Amino acid sequence: MLPSRFDYVAAHSIEEALAAKAQGDEDTRFLAGGQSLLPMMKLRLAVPSKLIDINRIDGLGGVERRNGHLRIGAAARHADVAASDAAFGAVAAAAPWISDPLVRNLGTLCGSVAHCDPEGDWNSVLLATGADVVARGPGGERSIPIAEFVQDMFANSLASDEMVTEVRVPVPSGRSGGSYVKLERKIGDYATVAVAGHLELGDDGRIAAAGLALTSVAPINLKVAEAEALLVGNQPGPELFAEAAELAAAAADPRDDVRGTARWKRQVVRTFTGRALAAAADQALKG
Amino acid sequence: MTAHTTTPPEIGGIGHSLKRVEDARLIEGQGNFLDDISLPGMLYMALVRSPVAHARINGIDIEAAMAVDGVLAVVTGELMAAHNLAWMPTLSGDTQAVLATDKVRYQGQEVAAVIATDPYIAADGAELVDVDYDVLPAVVTPQQSLDPDTVVIRDEKEGQTDNLAYEWECGDDAATAEAFARADRVVSIQTHYPRSHPAPLETCGIVADVNPVTGQATIYMTSQAPHAHRTLFAMVAGLPEQNIRIISPDIGGGFGNKVPIYPGYVVATAASLVIGKPVKWVETRTGNLISTGFGRDYHMSGELALTDEGRILGLRVDVLSDQGAFYSDAQPSRYRAGLFHVVTGSYDFPAAHITCRGAFTNKAPGGVAYRCSFRITEASYLIERLVQTAAYELGIDPADLRFRNFIQPEQFPYETPTGFVYDSGDYPTALRKALDAVGYEQLREEQAEARAQGRLIGIGIAHFTEAVGAGPAHTYDIAGLKMIDSAELRVHPTGKAILKLGVKTQGQGHETTFAQIVAEQLGIPAYDIKVEHGDTDHTPYGLGTYASRSTPVGGAATAVVARKLADKARHIAAHLLEAAVEDIEMAAGKLHVKGSPDQAVTIQDVALAAYTNLPEGMEYGLEDVTYYNPPNLTFPYGSYIVVVEVDPDTGVWKVERMVALDDCGVRINPMIVEGQIHGGLTEGFAMSSMQWITFDEDGNCIGSNFMDYLVPTAWETPRFELLETVVPSPHHPIGAKGVGESATVGSPAAYVNAVVDALAHLGVRNIDMPVLPDRVWEAIDSAAS
């Protein structure tokens, strides 16, 4: 449980961090909350040559509404999101479900997004809410839709000289609601199954936009486009949600493991999709 | 709860919930744990462990590791063999590899050790030791293991031609067969009590400091049994016993895990001996979880013979135990399956027969009594699951079936068909009280209403009887060392005292509880009594703390030695008061002449007199030592009731109520007793719901860190409602029975019975632990189809 030798540098600006990354070799890594990276280093599953600590960069934190979106800075902790009045819908619902208070006090949303662990919660939430990831590199800034950002298990679409500076979640203009329903074996555990739901209602009461994504039941966080398509244009209700739940269960690709059988996980996806959509609709109607 | 006390709070004898003496230093970070110990010139050791479950070792290349700056030595099995230390005896008469020479037999087995100037360098070196393995098929179940075509795991063992570790039987086969022939009904259950790990927060470790000139070996070690370990070190390593001093410092939890001697201890000691410098080894979390003493892993089939009226006539049990690669059960009895034959439980019936076989597999060795007397948890679980099943099959309420079969209060001392003599108890009163507390009859009505609405509520009962406090010398020993224990008490001239124990706390609160036993007998305030334990040079001999034996054996020794001093104190008081000894009465720290309470001296006056003013011919001082050989085990019991609600759509279950009535005889410190029960109920919840070690088909251990091995925290642990009855042990000097393990033993069946009860109307009879939600949902789903 002791990491191997590594170098460490604390960056004080984004420019400094990017310069350090450009100078480093391919095993140079950014260090955010360290809640994924440090455990891997202790198990020697990650053996970085150098860590670039981004925690001391001014202005990198913050959870706030700006220009029609919710901005979550790269240094914002899970706990900051959980405590924020600006967070809404599925984002607000998911924050208290990230691990335990210890991890939430250090780990960052952007670090989790960059890490692309299919058992991580945030990427499902961002897929359901249609968020963008903002990256900075030597050539400037670009905004990457989350669906493009998540490439594969533990693989994102950042170039080797880029870092994530923030995440932007669009704030719906009309009535909307979101939810995150998670089954974990104990507090602090990753999801056995989790479902992120997001619904926007039109003036006619029909669903104008829908987002649905699954955690821990596929090699990546899974956006269930078929179910989203089914929902849009229809009146929210138990039968519609049950149909969407069937599509989600069919789309899920879980495995048998210590957390349970694949057959059962599919059943949980079915049940939780129904519950997630009902909760989202409920919030949209009340809000 | 108001406890019965005979001393005022200032003295704090039996029945007072004194705050724990040890807590201040532990909470304020002033404890001294193994890893806090640092000696000048100390070196660090890291172990190289096998990544595979079964393989032949072709060779070990240490060159790259030796080339690391700061690595001083790489120890292999070959080097240990040169000192005749490649193998060591186990506590069950088998041998265990210290460092593998021929084969590795489980994932995580110790293969080499790297000694370096700093722990990081030792870890770097360990990574570079290059072992050439020829991988063999892994044997991961005992059923597979006993198949005649399976490869022999212990091929180094002379005469071993299969994978059978032991066979044992107990009870009366013929009488049991006769009972089954008479039965109206036979009810059976097959269940696996899964492998669990005690997972103490502090892993195992050692600082071995062998002086190259004097040969004095000072060994700091995470040991639940320092004296026994000293003797075993002397026997195995051939060191003269007077040169070995084992110091077991503050221990961050043991739960049975710190009873065995592990390879790391042996290698570190040998390395210190050879190098002539102190060597520290602190196990990693993964090392602890994958290689050290696990608990359980019992595949059990039980059958009950019953009459239609629900009277039990007989019990038949067959066990297949998964021993792992070496048969190294750490248990104190002469019976192969420990105290498993307590499986007849709280019930009165004439016949039982038990057969057990142990099988070698490619898994870590070391069956330990994880917070129980050895194998009692498995036994208690089986009988309570069986009785519950019988209730459903006979259509009798599970509480009622228990009442119909309980051993009655007037039957004590009660001899069971397997040979235990239960000391005391009143089971019907205990169960009735627990049922009333939970509101049993009304809950059954609510359950029926809920079922009608499609909700699943379950009520689970377990009424367990434990056998603890090993034990009488005629039956209980470890490596021939009788399971006696000791206490030495010295009262100083100012009336303060030091109590030295052969047992060793790992968090149970000995420093408080044992002082209270002395306070009760002598009237010296408990806080004026220092309790010392864990250092073999400074304490009298004892077999250590496990099997709930500290209070039954060490506590008895403490009471007896304090009574010896009370007797001497009476003589001194008689001298001081110029009265006859027979006329001296002693209560709450005062010794007075019968009938004239004003004619009195205090125990402190007597203590001073013991060193200043004695009657003619009396030896100076006020101290003594006692070795206690208990006449019998003690038999704590309890009635636990759990109420759960199960989500039919996901199988997730939640504990709504947990009512636990314990009768552990006289409670010395009620607060500490309740703390022990809370801890045990939590571990019972853990094992029933989430905490297990399992393996994939290649023998890879799943559960090698706290992300995979789930230990519940305060978040998921249910609320407990505690109750008590007090039926003292008739043979224990203060009537105490021991309580450290009752709740771990008794509660798993209550939780599981509750979940099964929620599904009983669907025909579900068994779900193996851990009762994971997928298992629950699959049971509902297959019952439906």
Ligand SMILES: Cc1cc2nc3c(=O)[nH]c(=O)nc-3n(C[C@H](O)[C@H](O)[C@H](O)COP(=O)(O)OP(=O)(O)OC[C@H]3O[C@@H](n4cnc5c(N)ncnc54)[C@H](O)[C@@H]3O)c2cc1C
């Ligand atoms: C016990 C435990 C339980 C957990 N349970 C959960 C859970 O239930 N749900 C869940 O979602 N997560 C869980 N996590 C993970 C946790 O959320 C992490 O905080 C998160 O995955 C990573 O964020 P971090 O800030 O800690 O990143 P770090 O560990 O510092 O970094 C993770 C990776 O992302 C890279 N990275 C970090 N920041 C950036 C950036 N700005 N730009 C580019 N790359 C970057 C790093 O180089 C590294 O490769 C758990 C972690 C632990 C230790």
